[in-house]
Amino acid sequence: MGRLGKTIAVIGFGVLVAFGQAEAKNNIVIDGSTTVGPLAKSFAAYFTKKYNVAITVSESGSGNGAKSLINKTCDIASMSRSMKPQELVAAKSKGVNPVNNVAALDGLAIVVHPSNPVRSLTTAQIADIYKGKISNWRQVGGPNAPIVVIQRESNSGTQESFKELVVGKEVPVTKNAETQASNGAVKNRVSLTRGAIGFLGLGFTDASVKKIAVNGVMPNPVTVKNGTYPLSRPLFFVTNGQPTGSVKQFVELPKTAEGKRIITELGFVNKY
Amino acid sequence: MNGEDSVATGRSSAFVVTAKKRKIQQITRKIGESALFLVAATVAIIVIFIFFFVARDAVPFFEIRGFREFFTSSDWYPADDPPRFGAWAIIYGSLMVTAGSALIAVPMGIAAAICLSDVIPFSVRQYVKPVIEMLAAIPSVAFGFFALVILAPLLQNYGGPILMWTWWIIASPFLLLAVIVLSELVSMSIQDDKHRKIAQRMYVSFFGLIALILLFFVGNNLQKIEIMTGTNALNVSIILSFMALPTIVSVSEDALQAVGRDLREGSYALGATRAETIIKIILPAASSGILAAVILGIMRSLGETMVVWMASGNASHIPDPWFNYLESVRTLTATIAGDMGEADQVTGSARFHVLFAMGLLLLVISFISNFISERIVVRQRKILSGQ
Numbered sequence: 191m192g193r194l195g196k197t198i199a200v201i202g203f204g205v206l207v208a209f210g211q212a213e214a215k216n217n218i219v220i221d222g223s224t225t226v227g228p229l230a231k232s233f234a235a236y237f238t239k240k241y242n243v244a245i246t247v248s249e250s251g252s253g254n255g256a257k258s259l260i261n262k263t264c265d266i267a268s269m270s271r272s273m274k275p276q277e278l279v280a281a282k283s284k285g286v287n288p289v290n291n292v293a294a295l296d297g298l299a300i301v302v303h304p305s306n307p308v309r310s311l312t313t314a315q316i317a318d319i320y321k322g323k324i325s326n327w328r329q330v331g332g333p334n335a336p337i338v339v340i341q342r343e344s345n346s347g348t349q350e351s352f353k354e355l356v357v358g359k360e361v362p363v364t365k366n367a368e369t370q371a372s373n374g375a376v377k378n379r380v381s382l383t384r385g386a387i388g389f390l391g392l393g394f395t396d397a398s399v400k401k402i403a404v405n406g407v408m409p410n411p412v413t414v415k416n417g418t419y420p421l422s423r424p425l426f427f428v429t430n431g432q433p434t435g436s437v438k439q440f441v442e443l444p445k446t447a448e449g450k451r452i453i454t455e456l457g458f459v460n461k462y
Numbered sequence: 463m464n465g466e467d468s469v470a471t472g473r474s475s476a477f478v479v480t481a482k483k484r485k486i487q488q489i490t491r492k493i494g495e496s497a498l499f500l501v502a503a504t505v506a507i508i509v510i511f512i513f514f515f516v517a518r519d520a521v522p523f524f525e526i527r528g529f530r531e532f533f534t535s536s537d538w539y540p541a542d543d544p545p546r547f548g549a550w551a552i553i554y555g556s557l558m559v560t561a562g563s564a565l566i567a568v569p570m571g572i573a574a575a576i577c578l579s580d581v582i583p584f585s586v587r588q589y590v591k592p593v594i595e596m597l598a599a600i601p602s603v604a605f606g607f608f609a610l611v612i613l614a615p616l617l618q619n620y621g622g623p624i625l626m627w628t629w630w631i632i633a634s635p636f637l638l639l640a641v642i643v644l645s646e647l648v649s650m651s652i653q654d655d656k657h658r659k660i661a662q663r664m665y666v667s668f669f670g671l672i673a674l675i676l677l678f679f680v681g682n683n684l685q686k687i688e689i690m691t692g693t694n695a696l697n698v699s700i701i702l703s704f705m706a707l708p709t710i711v712s713v714s715e716d717a718l719q720a721v722g723r724d725l726r727e728g729s730y731a732l733g734a735t736r737a738e739t740i741i742k743i744i745l746p747a748a749s750s751g752i753l754a755a756v757i758l759g760i761m762r763s764l765g766e767t768m769v770v771w772m773a774s775g776n777a778s779h780i781p782d783p784w785f786n787y788l789e790s791v792r793t794l795t796a797t798i799a800g801d802m803g804e805a806d807q808v809t810g811s812a813r814f815h816v817l818f819a820m821g822l823l824l825l826v827i828s829f830i831s832n833f834i835s836e837r838i839v840v841r842q843r844k845i846l847s848g849q
Binding site: 345 | 536537538539540541542543546551610611614615618690691692693771772775776777778779789790792800801
């Protein structure tokens with residue numbers, strides 16, 4: 191929600207930053223993924239308190255983060271996927287050299303309504319549900335009820351990762367799939383809709399939705415970190431060139447003890 | 463001569479403006495006029511500029527992809543590889559929710575307008591009208607939140623009973639009317655008064671039974687419907703109709719008021735009842751104004767973005783069957799809002815320009831509708847002024 195407002199705010203702030211660049215860099219602008227958003231915000235709060243550096247965090251989707259970085263309106267693009275080839279080409283043409291700094295690891299949890307008796311699905315079954323080949327819960331051992339497929343908008347890095355990990359990049363998702371704008375919106379719809387299936391960053395799941403085991407493996411910090419959970423992905427803080435100064439301090443937070451504590455607290459998984 | 467001269471000079475000092483003063487007056491008038499003209503022209507130029515810039519970015523899409531896919535295919539996969547830009551399902555979704563909201567808002571709005579202008583006392587109207595107009599002041603995101611968090615779960619959990627009760631409430635008065643009219647019509651040919659009354663009563667009970675069975679049968683079937691997803695075309699239509707209502711009520715009430723006392727009093731003087739006056743005199747006289755109000759209300763529904771983006775479910779498909787309001791749909795406005803972030807010039811040209819093509823389509827539709835409603839209002843003014 192309010193993506194436009196956020197984008198405008200980011201652009202506005204970007205202009206301010208551009209004009210104020212002659213002075214020493216004591217503020218950082220972060221834009222991008224709604225999945226990385228909570229992590230970026232918690233890091234920012236901690237960082238501001240410790241180093242007295244003002245940080246602006248916007249959540250408008252990984253695509254927007256990449257765009258902002260390419261247009262040099264942000265210092266760090268928080269992304270739940272790596273840059274696409276076209277984005278890399280665009281970055282090069284504008285003299286931007288994107289560097290991926292891993293912020294944390296995240297599992298893509300497949301979630302259903304708590305009343306749904308289905309406990310486990312294979313990646314093939316999930317793919318078939320999202321392709322529209324399976325349209326009733328009965329076909330995967332559930333009750334006789336149509337499946338309400340919920341996906342994210344095309345702007346979402348979570349959507350990109352999901353397609354890459356499960357459905358396949360070139361395969362279209364069923365036209366009946368509903369589209370929601372954020373992890374929170376997906377969780378809300380799934381928690382209120384009996385036949386719904388959706389996917390969320392692991393950190394966003396709570397008791398209002400039911401996580402499903404994928405290929406028999408439940409998503410949790412252990413299975414994500416050791417790679418047994420099939421739908422795992424790294425989250426990035428992408429910077430223009432090797433980070434320096436306060437930006438470097440910020441992207442290296444995940445390696446510090448306090449950073450690790452914040453990551454675990456938010457339900458993400460430490461890489462380091 | 464001398465005396466006259468002195469009178470003339472006396473006048474000139476008192477009333478005639480000197481050449482210098484006149485010049486200053488002329489210049490200030492010119493400045494004032496041109497400033498006002500500039501403001502008016504700016505507004506017009508802004509509209510032309512918007513149209514121009516949207517069109518400028520929309521044309522490349524049609525150059526790259528042609529018209530056929532956009533208007534006929536319903537494969538909307540802008541992010542896939544290869545991308546597909548079939549917008550027919552999205553155009554259809556826009557039309558569907560607009561039609562749905564019009565179906566709810568137009569009868570309600572006109573009825574409310576009639577009630578405000580001709581039924582309730584003037585003092586009550588003074589309080590009620592501002593309250594209805596308050597609806598227009600509620601931000602659309604608040605409507606969207608209501609649709610998503612309250613109406614959608616309500617439809618999912620109690621969809622069947624809600625549909626049944628709606629059917630009962632809407633259908634009962636109409637069926638009652640139909641039963642009475644039908645029995646009157648059928649028994650009209652009977653000459654004898656006494657026999658006709660008996661026959662009428664029998665017909666009423668006969669048709670009434672059929673109507674009751676119909677009410678129960680349809681209601682029962684509606685109750686069995688389970689709405690799988692609450693973020694659907696029905697949800698959006700309901701909310702959009704609330705948003706279109708203040709426009710329709712306010713503008714059609716103005717049109718009804720504009721009919722004037724003379725026509726109303728003339729009608730009463732000829733012995734017409736209030737119902738006859740409203741239906742046969744006032745409504746026809748105000749019809750073009752009401753039509754303009756309806757078009758304005760429909761434009762409000764077509765252009766609304768936030769509510770649709772939050773509450774329509776955004777599934778880019780044509781519902782099956784095509785009139786199924788219980789499935790989620792996607793609209794042009796929601797697609798522009800939702801896909802804007804990703805579709806930058808630097809990352810993919812067709813994907814960027816297709817959103818402008820959609821914007822252009824919306825602009826064209828609203829220009830045509832505005833033009834029509836403008837014509838209608840002009841026509842009504844001519845009719846009412848007796849030309």
